[in-house]
Each structure stands twice: as C-alpha cells, then as structure tokens.
C-alpha cells in the first residue's frame with residue numbers, strides 16, 4: 039500500500055496549472071481517456087501474461103496443476119491436449135488470451151462448473167461487502183483525517199496517526215476472528231458467519247446478487263435486517279482498513295493544503311475556520327482523494343480474500359482460498375484474473391475521473 | 401489624535417533548534433489615513449509585521465506587543481471570532497503572488513463574492529452587481545467573463561487585480577499590500593500599483609505598502625519605514641528620503657541606478673558597515 | 677566525550693570513516709528525538725533479541741505436546757494459555773519470532789537487491805531497456821500483492837520457502853520503481869558525468885556511484901514494507917499455504933485457534949497480538965526513518 043501513498047501524494051495539486059482554453063478542453067480529455075484505454079489494454083495483457091506464466095510455466099506439470107493428482111489418465115490426456123501443451127509457448131499464450139477474451143476461464147475441478155460461471159455467481163457477495171466497507175471507510179476516514187490535520191500535533195492527531203498505522207499492522211483475518219468472538223459470540227450484536235441465517239437461505243431469488251438490494255426489491259424487510267446483521271461485522275472490519283488508509287492520506291493532503299497561500303488568503307478575508315478547512319483546504323483535495331478512495335476500494339478486494347475465509351462469506355475471496363487449498367489451478371487463475379482486472383479497472387477509472395474533475399487538469 | 405493603527409514594541413518570535421528567535425524586534429509605528437511604505441531586504445521581517453497586524457502568524461510563531469490598537473480597539477485582546485470580523489472587513493491584505501494566493505478550484509466570481517458574504521448578508525443580484533462593479537474598478541474590461549474563470553485561466557497581472565478587487569470589496573479602512581507586484585511582469589507592475597493607489601485615495605483608506613524596492617515605495621507612499629533584520633532603522637517622509645541618515649538606507653538608495661547619472665560600477669550594499 | 681562528539685559532528689570530516697560515523701551518529705540522534713520511532717526501534721530490537729534467545733525466553737518446548745493440558749486459559753504457568761495439543765502458546769509465540777524474522781529478512785534480501793538493480797539499470801540506460809523493464813514492473817505493480825503471492829504459492833506449492841519466494845516476487849517491483857526514480861535524479865548530475873568522462877564503465881558507475889546513493893530511500897521503503905510482508909506471510913500461514921505444522925508460525929497458529937475462538941479465545945488471539953506489535957514496530961520505525969532521512973516528506977504521514 040505504501041506505493042499507493044506515494045503515487046496518490048504526487049497527484050496532489052499544489053501549484054498552479056498551465057493555462058488552456060475552453061475549446062481545447064474536450065479534445066484533451068478525449069485524448070487523455072484514449073491514452074488511458076491503451077494503457078489499460080497493455081496492463082491487462084500483462085496481467086494475462088502473469089497468470090499464464092503462473093499457470094503454465096511455474097508448475098513442473100501444468101496439467102497436474104489443473105486436474106489434480108487424483109485424475110484418471112484419460113482426463114489427464116484430454117486436458118493436456120486441450121491446453122495445447124504440445125505447441126510452442128507463444129502459441130499457447132495467444133490461445134489463452136483468446137480463451138479469456140471469449141470468457142472461457144476453463145473448468146474448475148472442485149465445483150465441476152466453468153470458472154467464469156462460478157465467478158459471476160460469487161462476485162456480487164464480495165462487491166456488496168466491499169462497497170459497505172468503503173462507505174464506512176470514507177464516512178469516518180475523511181472527517182478523521184481533516185480533523186487530525188486541523189489539530190496537527192494534538193493528542194487526537196497522534197491517536198489518529200496510530201490508528202492509521204494500525205491499518206498497516208493488524209491482520210485482517212485476526213481482526214475478523216476477534217470481532218466474531220466479541221460481537222457475535224459474546225455480545226450477540228451481530229449475526230454470525232455467512233450472508234444470512236440458514237433458515238432464510240434461498241428464499242430470495244437473486245436479481246442483482248446483492249442480498250441487501252434483492253431483499254428490498256422482494257419487499258422482505260425481515261431478510262433485509264437479517265442480512266444486514268450478517269454483513270455488518272465483515273464490512274466494518276474492511277471499513278477499518280480503508281478508514282485507516284483514507285484518514286492517513288486525507289491528513290497528509292490537508293497538511294499540504296493548510297500551508298498553501300490561498301488558505302491564508304481565505305483567513306485574511308475573515309472566513310471562519312470551519313469554512314477555511316472545508317471550503318478552501320478540503321475542496322482542492324477532493325479530486326486526489328477520489329484516487330485514494332479508488333485505491334482503497336480496490337484494496338478491499340484484496341482484504342476480502344482473508345475476511346471471507348473467516349466469515350465463510352461466499353464471495354470471490356472464499357472461492358479463491360478454497361481453490362488454492364484444492365490445488366484447483368483454473369479457479370485460482372480465474373479469480374486472480376478477475377481481482378486483478380477489477381483492481382486495474384478501478385485504478386484507471388479514478389485516473390480518468392481525476393482528469394475530468396480537476397479544473398486544472400482539463 | 402485619531403490614528404488608524406498604533407503599534408508599540410511589536411515582537412514576532414519563532415522557536416528554533418537554537419532557541420527562540422525574534423524575527424521582528426520591537427517595531428513601533430503610528431498610521432493615520434495615509435500611505436506608509438515598509439522597505440527592507442528579503443527576510444527582514446516585513447511580511448511578519450504585516451501578518452501580525454491581522455494576527456495571522458501561524459503557530460509556532462508568537463506575536464507580542466505593548467500596544468496594537470486599530471481605530472481604538474485593542475487587536476491583541478480580541479477573541480478569534482471578533483478578530484475574524486475585523487479581517488477582510490476592516491483590515492485587508494493583498495498577497496504577493498496571485499498564482500499561489502488565489503484558490504485554484506474556486507471561480508474568481510465565487511472568491512470575490514465570498515469576501516463580501518463573509519461580512520454581510522446580500523441578495524444574489526446585489527452580490528453580482530457589486531462584484532462586477534468592483535472588477536470594473538480594478539480595470540477589468542469584461543468582468544462578466546472573468547467571473548466564471550478559474551485563477552489558472554488568467555494572467556498574473558489580471559490575477560493580482562482580482563486579488564485587489566477581492567480585498568477591497570468589503571471596503572476596509574486599512575489595506576496591507578505585501579509585495580503586490582514583485583511576482584508580476586514589469587510591464588504590468590505600474591498599472592497594478594496605480595490601481596491600488598487610486599482606490600486607496602478615493603476611499604480614503606490607510607495603506608501599508610510592503611516592498612523590497614525603495615524606489616517604488618517612495619513613489620507611492622507618504623512615509624517610509626526602513627527595516628533590517630526585524631528592526632526599524634529609519635523612518636522618514638518619502639520626500640526626505642535623500643536626506644536619510646542611516647548608512648543602511650543610504651546603501652539601499654545608492655544601489656538604485658539613475659538614468660541621469662553615470663558611474664563605472666554599481667555600488668554594492670555594504671552590510672558590515674551598516675550594522676547598527 | 678565532548679571531543680568524540682565534536683569529532684563526529686565535524687562539518688568537514690577528514691576521512692571517509694569520520695564522515696560515515698558522523699552521519700550515523702546524526703541519524704541516531706535525530707531518531708532518538710522522535711518518540712514513535714524510538715518505540716519502533718525498541719520493538720524491532722526486542723524481536724531480534726527474542727528470536728536470538730528464544731530457548732532461554734521460552735518457558736516450555738514450542739512443540740512439546742501435553743494432552744492433559746489442552747486448551748488451558750492463561751495462567752501463572754502458561755502465560756498465554758495452551759493450545760489444542762497442550763502446547764504452551766507463549767513459548768510458541770517466542771519461537772515464532774524466529775520464523776517471522778527469517779521471513780522478513782529473506783524477503784528483504786531477495787527482493788530489495790533485485791528491485792534495486794532492475795530500477796538502477798532501467799534508469800541509467802533509459803530508452804528501450806527502461807521501457808521494457810518498467811513495463812514488466814508496472815504490470816506486477818498493478819496487481820494486488822497478496823493475490824499475486826497467493827497465485828504464485830498455488831503454482832509453487834505450499835510451504836514456507838515457497839511463501840518467501842512468492843512474497844519476494846510480489847515485493848520487488850516497488851523497489852524497482854524507487855531505485856529508478858532515484859537513479860534518474862542522480863544520473864544527470866555533474867559528478868556522474870565526471871566519472872563517465874574518466875572512462876568508467878556503465879557497470880562501475882551503477883555499482884559504485886548509483887546504487888550507494890539509492891540505499892537510504894531503499895532502507896526507508898523496506899522498513900515501511902516490513903509490516904506488509906509480515907501480514908502477507910501470516911495470511912499465507914493462516915490459509916494453510918505458508919509455514920506448515922508443527923512450525924509455530926503466528927498466522928498458522930491463528931488458523932488453528934480459529935475453531936476455538938468462541939470458547940478458548942486466547943489460542944487465536946495471542947499470536948495476533950504478536951503480529952500487531954511487531955508490524956506496528958516496523959511502521960513506527962519506518963515512519964521515523966523517513967522523517968529523518970527524507971525531510972521533504974517529513975510531514976506527510
């Protein structure tokens with residue numbers, strides 16, 4: 039995560055921008071977006087190269103890695119031919135790229151279904167949890183960071199700094215376990231593992247795959263509340279990590295801003311300290327903050343791998359770890375690919391948003 | 401005597417690794433509705449003086465004074481809230497470089513309007529009219545268009561005129577201009593100073609013009625303070641500058657080249673000889 | 677004493693040794709004025725001491741089972757309680773310090789030099805070399821580290837060695853980026869041109885003049901990364917892909933304690949505290965080092 043700090047910090051606008059005229063803005067934006075698209079395509083190709091490399095080159099026997107060592111001879115041979123292992127590596131790679139682009143990620147040996155289908159089924163659960171997590175992180179982290187910066191060096195500031203560092207030092211899976219022991223077993227404030235209590239399972243027909251929304255669509259408040267008690271803890275744990283990161287970045291951005299001349303200008307005008315903080319210092323960091331929030335959101339996908347294992351949350355993280363333990367290579371690579379792609383996607387979207395939203399970058 | 405501003409023994413102190421350092425050491429001044437120039441080389445404490453009048457020295461800096469009264473109010477005893485009602489409305493300050501002192505993500509119109517709205521409640525069209533009138537007063541030809549621009553979309557000279565408009569629109573009694581032209585192209589410097597001078601005279605405000613340029617200050621001010629490492633070393637009327645006694649001032653004067661003189665070598669400011 | 681200090685703080689050192697010692701002394705002094713950094717340094721030092729003297733600090737054998745003593749809560753005899761096989765958790769946590777220290781040390785030793793060299797070469801030569809090397813680096817950087825490490829472990833097979841390799845693979849790109857950035861600033865400096873004019877080979881310029889100058893930013897970054905490495909290693913152990921039983925690896929210990937979390941909370945909780953404290957120590961130290969070595973970033977935490 040530390041590298042993200044640096045890149046996001048670089049994105050912080052402090053000085054003036056060059057001058058540009060209205061007529062050229064649109065074209066510049068289009069060109070910028072096109073540039074980003076090309077970059078995305080290359081990065082994605084690189085991502086495929088990595089998963090290909092992991093799947094075909096690293097294992098001593100890639101076929102074994104896919105079918106597992108209990109597979110009968112015939113299956114083994116069939117997969118070998120299907121993977122095209124008799125052809126040169128570069129041909130295999132293009133074959134692989136073609137397959138992925140057509141949505142074919144191979145079969146999972148543990149579920150017996152196409153990996154792509156599995157992933158589409160489990161992804162909404164992760165999305166739902168990560169989204170609530172990032173909402174918690176933004177809602178608490180931004181005000182904390184702004185407050186800490188406005189009281190630099192105070193006790194509250196020190197506490198917020200340490201909380202920020204705890205975000206880098208606490209294992210997510212451990213925090214989840216401790217949370218379960220405390221809030222579920224002892225205090226019974228929240229629901230246990232899983233997305234919902236067992237006797238509600240399967241009642242709601244998936245529409246969006248997001249249980250909270252689906253239950254509302256079905257008008258079933260009881261299930262909605264039950265799902266809420268289940269998602270609260272894992273989302274709060276994820277929220278803690280994004281809170282820590284966002285608070286830390288917000289604080290650092292705000293400290294930069296508060297030292298700017300235009301903040302002094304606002305004070306000269308007699309603007310109240312609250313408005314100086316939010317209108318003059320905070321507004322300019324909104325755009326770089328979007329980048330930070332995007333990074334954090336993408337980071338929660340990573341965090342969800344550990345959290346889902348702890349909470350038996352039927353999302354992509356759980357799918358990935360199960361596949362890992364079953365040496366189900368197609369599933370592992372498929373999940374890696376999807377997480378990687380979403381990660382890249384979110385990063386690039388925040389890049390583009392940056393260009394579009396910042397008056398100086400237009 | 402109805403002095404606008406009365407300062408006695410102003411000190412600005414910063415703690416450093418080597419202990420507290422006074423960057424302004426016991427400055428005193430009395431200002432009526434006149435134009436006072438403060439000159440001195442860079443780092444001599446001019447900006448610190450200007451900002452302490454507005455009580456805008458950021459911690460860890462400390463401001464102390466035996467007296468600092470504005471129109472009879474003791475500025476040092478005011479609460480932060482009362483001080484805010486003075487800032488902008490009664491005492492205002494034009495900052496050095498519009499590239500850094502204007503908020504990059506607010507339109508010029510919003511920034512000017514804010515100066516007004518902070519101190520009085522006004523209707524939308526009132527604000528607009530007054531903002532447009534103010535922009536015209538600082539000689540901006542197409543104020544309608546400029547209102548909607550962001551600071552990076554205007555030139556430095558235009559930016560500084562916007563700054564002046566923003567600082568004068570609440571009609572303060574005292575304007576502090578801290579090196580208002582040193583970040584600008586030479587070609588627009590005179591124009592910006594003319595605008596300040598004109599508005600200050602028309603509204604009968606007090607002006608403190610801070611600059612490192614003795615020539616400029618003597619052209620636009622009635623009275624001049626010369627500062628050097630936090631202290632006032634000379635105080636005189638602008639017209640009597642050539643009779644200045646202090647060697648430091650004489651040094652400053654001598655380093656200004658004149659068209660009507662010829663000399664082989666530009667004199668260098670003699671620092672050691674000028675020490676007090 | 678005063679003379680030694682004067683010698684160390686001499687503004688114009690007369691030997692290379694004096695310059696170096698003086699620099700270290702100044703650094704240590706600056707660090708000691710930063711309370712969080714001191715706490716961090718103490719934690720890291722404690723980790724190293726505990727790892728070195730584990731047999732003397734532990735009260736029991738880390739693998740000795742005693743089924744009669746299963747799942748006992750913390751007590752005078754078993755400071756952190758016992759696990760499901762009656763092993764003393766305190767002793768296991770103490771021995772676990774060795775594993776953690778070994779993991780972070782090996783990852784640093786593997787990843788930092790690789791990243792350093794790749795970044796320096798890319799930055800020094802520029803052009804196509806730069807584009808290709810940085811292209812590869814960026815692709816790795818665009819992946820979440822944990823996922824990358826997981827995928828590599830899946831291909832390499834579970835085990836602590838493979839976990840270390842996988843984490844190193846996921847870690848080097850960050851170092852390459854930093855080394856390249858540093859190299860770019862050094863590369864066009866006067867003294868590098870001077871050395872080049874004297875006919876020094878690219879290899880010598882990189883090894884003798886560029887790499888040494890990248891080290892301070894590298895040290896900061898490695899220290900800041902330590903927490904992440906510890907968490908990733910623990911995560912792999914937790915999933916069951918890292919250190920294998922009966923090794924007292926903290927993540928794996930948490931994983932085993934998971935089944936008892938509701939009734940015997942200490943089994944999973946205690947090793948977690950060890951992870952948090954040690955990671956936090958590295959974070960504090962890294963932050964402090966950055967404040968001291970890289971003042972322009974001093975305020976941005």
Ligand SMILES: Nc1ncnc2c1ncn2[C@@H]1O[C@H](COP(=O)(O)OP(=O)(O)O)[C@@H](O)[C@H]1O
Nearest residue numbers: 414416423440441442443444445446447448449
């Ligand atoms: N935060 C600070 N800590 C210590 N010294 C400071 C600080 N800010 C300014 N100074 C010192 O105050 C002196 C006066 O600065 P200033 O009033 O800005 O000079 P100028 O006359 O150029 O406007 C300078 O010598 C500067 O070094």
Ligand SMILES: [Mg+2]
Nearest residue numbers: 446447578579
């Ligand atoms: Mg100044």
